[in-house]
Amino acid sequence: MKIAYDPTPLHHTHRLLDFPAATADLGFEHLQLTPHPDFATHFRYPKMDRDLIRRFGQAVNAAGITVPALLPVQRIAWPDEAKRVAAVKNFRRIIEIAVDLGVDTINTEFSGRPEAFEDSEESFYRSMDELLPIIEKEGLRLNFDPHPDDFVEDGHEAWRVLRGLDSESIGFVYVAPHTFHYGDCLETLADELGERLRAVYISDAYDHRASHGLRYIANPPTTPARVHQHLKVGDGDVDFDALFAALRRTGFLDRPGSLIVSNVFAENENNESVSRFQKRRIDDLIREQGGPTV
DSSP, X not given: OEEEEOOGGGTTTSOGGGHHHHHHHTXXXXXXXXXXXXXXXXXXXXXXXXXXXXXXXXXXXXXXXXXXXXXXXXXXXXXXXXXXHHHHHHHHHHHHHHHHHTOOEEEEEOOSOGGGHHHHHHHHHHHHHHHHHHHHHXXXXXXXXXXXXXXXOSXXXXXXXXXXXXXXXXXXXXXXXXXXXXXXXXXXXXXXXXXXXXXXXXXXXXXXXXXXXXXXXXXXXXXXOOOOOOBOTTSSSOXXXXXXXXXXXXXXXXXXXXEEEEOOOSOGXXXXXXXXXXXXXXXXXXXXXXXXXX
């Protein structure tokens, strides 16, 4: 199992090539590369050429860390065909970048539109008809987070969609601050996923359903917006003791390919102290479940 840093808080203070050294300085041995203008901004074609890929690999090696996964976000389930086709083209290039970097895992999101579930699901499967053979041929793993406002948000329903692909290359990303949008179904979902639960992102969020829907307030009251946070552990309502107990029970903490990612986005101005706190807290949560720190 690896514990990785999400470098999103560094986007406005560091160059892409500085990310590996900054990650090491924060106490992490692993980096998940997330959307960035010099890598692959949300929904756009990736901008890494062979030279930048080479220099980024050199920076990773010089920092003494690894990059176990890439996180792109593309509209692969978009009900608009032109956007879906563009997303597949973009994703093909992302796969090439992963191979060139020696990264064997891509974590991503479903995209699509919740108000157009059937059309989005059809688009998703159409895209996967094109992408999955490439993923399997390259020996990669492709894992999905049902992100709030994707066409599928419920945890169990998302797994049904993925199960329909019938491929060992496909897995699930459990994002702790999305817990309450998933349907707060960790106990049953973790057992159902088994070894297909391959990545867990650690940050906190308020339960938007609490206080009869007034834990935080969005106006107008009928807005369809999906509001959530990525706070440091302990600042929200996620039960991390229960989460890590489930990870221990289902064997996630013992599997060599498992990935935990610290991804706090709410405190860029305190990134150094928050990131160090996150690493210590994750280590403690693992230790409390009888596992080694990583």
